[in-house]
Amino acid sequence: MEKDEFNKVLLCISCGNKTLMNKVASYENKVEDWTNCEYSNQQELLGISYDIWNLYFCPVCHNVTLELAQWETYSSYPKIVYEIIYPTTISKSHAVPLPIKNAFEAALKVRHLDGAICALSIRRTLEMMCKEEGEIKGNLYEKLTALGKRGVLPPILDKMASVLRTLGNDAAHAGDKDFPPELVSSMIEFTEIILDYVYVLPSKLAEIQSDIDKEKTKPETDVTKVEITDLST
Numbered sequence: 001m002e003k004d005e006f007n008k009v010l011l012c013i014s015c016g017n018k019t020l021m022n023k024v025a026s027y028e029n030k031v032e033d034w035t036n037c038e039y040s041n042q043q044e045l046l047g048i049s050y051d052i053w054n055l056y057f058c059p060v061c062h063n064v065t066l067e068l069a070q071w072e073t074y075s076s077y078p079k080i081v082y083e084i085i086y087p088t089t090i091s092k093s094h095a096v097p098l099p100i101k102n103a104f105e106a107a108l109k110v111r112h113l114d115g116a117i118c119a120l121s122i123r124r125t126l127e128m129m130c131k132e133e134g135e136i137k138g139n140l141y142e143k144l145t146a147l148g149k150r151g152v153l154p155p156i157l158d159k160m161a162s163v164l165r166t167l168g169n170d171a172a173h174a175g176d177k178d179f180p181p182e183l184v185s186s187m188i189e190f191t192e193i194i195l196d197y198v199y200v201l202p203s204k205l206a207e208i209q210s211d212i213d214k215e216k217t218k219p220e221t222d223v224t225k226v227e228i229t230d231l232s233t
């Protein structure tokens with residue numbers, strides 16, 4: 001890692017500007033992986049893994065961005081993987097399909113710049129979700145209704161999506177509809193809830209279920225035997 005890396009051009013999710021940010025704090029967690037060598041009694045270092053948290057300050061909106069840089073020395077060509085941990089967005093979840101993620105990311109980038117453009121991007125995110133879920137016929141209203149009928153969206157989320165669709169339409173037609181920050185925040189929140197329900201929660205559930213199934217198939221240790229031995233001593 002370069003130790004003199006104090007500034008970085010980053011996209012600030014809070015204000016939507018791509019700007020040079022100052023690194024104001026950094027913390028490194030280093031984990032060494034040692035093993036007993038088979039032939040000598042010596043310990044052998046298999047590799048080292050690093051987690052480095054960097055906190056950057058946006059000079060435009062005065063909010064912070066937390067970046068996690070991870071790398072390890074196990075491979076011959078170590079590669080640093082960067083991830084933005086804060087501000088959190090649902091689009092970071094691996095469960096959300098890429099076209100939907102990109103569309104939502106576009107909405108987040110402009111949320112503080114232009115509420116109407118944000119509403120349009122959210123409408124597009126919903127279009128992408130319908131397509132991903134196999135609804136390609138008709139307008140967005142018909143597609144969302146179809147998703148509701150199929151149970152992909154429960155009634156409350158169907159209503160949320162319907163509100164977002166209407167706001168997206170208002171944004172598309174050059175009316176005098178205002179998009180104040182509170183409304184934009186609610187639109188983002190609604191979209192996150194919808195994507196959470198359709199993609200993130202089922203994925204988490206599947207992970208937990210898979211762990212439970214693995215536990216079930218593990219051979220059970222003979223607890224009775226251990227207890228009996230203990231009593232006899």
Ligand SMILES: [Zn+2]
Pocket residue numbers: 012013014015016017058059060061062063
């Ligand atoms: Zn900013």
